[in-house]
Amino acid sequence: MPNVKFLPYTPCGSVTAPPSKSDVHRAIICAALSGGRCTISPVALSNDIKATIGCVEALGAKTEIVNDVLSVDGTDIFKNKSAVLDCTESGSTLRFLIPIAAAGGVEAEFRGSGSLVTRPIGLYSEILPQKGVTLESGGGLPLKISGQLKSGIYRVPGDISSQFISGLLFALPLLRGDSDIVLTSPIQSAGYINMTIRTMEKFGIEVDVTDTGWHVRGSQHYIPSDYRTDGDWSQAAFYLVSGAVNGEITVKNLNTDSKQGDRKIAELLREFGAEVIQEADSVTVKKSSMKAIEINASQIPDLVPALAVCAAFAEGTTKITNAERLRIKESDRLKSTAALINSLGGEAVELPDGLEITGTKSLIGGTAKGFNDHRIVMSAAVCAAGSQNPIICTDALSVNKSYPQFFEDYNSVGGKAEII
Structure with missing residues (x-):
């Protein structure tokens, strides 16, 4: 995979946030399940979105994309009673579709690549066999499932990936009987679950919040709907941080009423001391003197790499905690984020569940590993806004996982990225 060189730059201008990957995943699944x-x-065709499209097609849906409009025809969903679903490197695709395939009574083989092959599916291996589903796996992928998912009570811990809970929420309305998801510990990444419920509501499915989790009525039907996706707050964070570090950036297409938990980036940048101006569908961030803060990342794990870069330029020591789940992303994202900052002349210490970053006025630059992780490469790009010298980062094309247009958009707002 090629490297990318980032030259020092001053962020300026405006950029449109790409479609939210999280939102698009959910909309594709609901559309496929609508039977219409x-x-x-x-829609932007990142590698992860291509994986979800391929998997719903394997289950019988038909899709077509023209420009940025994706058409999904779910008329034949679950007509294929055996299927191979290649999730490539998309954890969302895998965890969403395991219970969905089981709800459809599909004998399915799930495949993947990269780090996804070893990412955990432990919760499903514990609870699905109790509900009529047989799983065969050597501990990761490939995974084979068979049987018919049954309704009932699902007891799940809240401190696992929210993707497991979202997967169950998608599947349970398809079953004959009512079901309850009962949390056995406090919830993390609640914003992603709220996104799932909101998207399901747009397609006609009702989910009731209870004191202990969620109640899902059985025998519901997803209703065909034309869906407008949100801009991606997770990706916008990289530009907003660059403005806080050294410039002024406006990011458009950001719904301030979005259910995305990562919209909290605006509030956190204010806490750091940056000047933040929010309007109905855009956010502007201007450089200002920044000071260290404390961040509980339990609800916003995807923001941690970008926030760590911001902390590298804030006076004092910023502490990020409750982010232990980042160890099982595309990379061990606590280790790789610390390595990125340290390799460029910053000071980051890895904690069991987070990071401590002591700020400096600028970074030196140099060579950094991308760890084949899209968020690490994009974080390296932001570091260039406060670097004395060029930064060379490996694994440049890993950005295609979530944001294929990143380098083009980055260069449009003053960035200087060159694939080498």
Whole structure:
């Protein structure tokens, strides 16, 4: 995989946030389950989104994309009673679709690549066999499932990936009987679950919040709908941080009423001391003197790499905690984020569940590993806003996992990225 060189730069201008990957995943699944024809727009074909499209097609849906409009026809969903679903490197795709395939009574083999092959599916291996589903796996992928998922009570810990809970929420309305998801510990990444419920509601499914989790009525039907996706707050965070570090950036297409938990980036940048101006559908961030803060990342794990870069330029020591789940992302993201900052002349200490970053006025630059992790490469790009010298980062094309247009958009707001 090629490297990328980032030259020092001053962020300026405006950029449009790409479609939210998290939102698009959910819309594709709901559209496929609707049994009818739907459109979703705008859609950007990142590798993860391609994985979800391929998997719903394997289950019988048909799709077509013209420009940035994706058409999904779910008329034949679950007509294929055996299927191979290649999730490539997309954890969302895998964890969403395991219970969905089981709800459809599909004998399915799930495959993947990269780090996804070893990422845990432990919760499903514990609870699905109690509900009529047989799982065969050597501990990761490939995974084979068979049987028919049954309704009932699902007891799940809240401190696992929210993707497991979202997967169950998608599947349970398809079953004949009512079901309850009962949390056995406090919830983390609640914003992602709220996104799932909101998208399901747009497609006609009702989920009731209870004191202990969620109640899902059985025998519901997803209704075909044309769906408009949100801009991606997770990706916007990289630009907003760059403005806080050394410039002024406006990011458009950001719904301030979004259910995305990562919209908290605006509030956190204010806490750091940056100047933040929020309007109905855009956020502007201007450089200002920043000071260290304390961050509980339990609800916003995807923001940690970008926040760590911001902390590298804030006076004092910033502490990020409750982020232990980042160890099982595309990379061990606590280790790789610390390595990125340290390799460029910053000071980051890895904690069991987070990071401590002591700020400096600038970074030196140099060579950094991308760890084949899209968020680490994009974080390296932001570091260049406060670097004295160029930064060379490995694994440049890992950004295609979530944001294929990143380098082009980055260069449009003053960045200087060159694939080498």
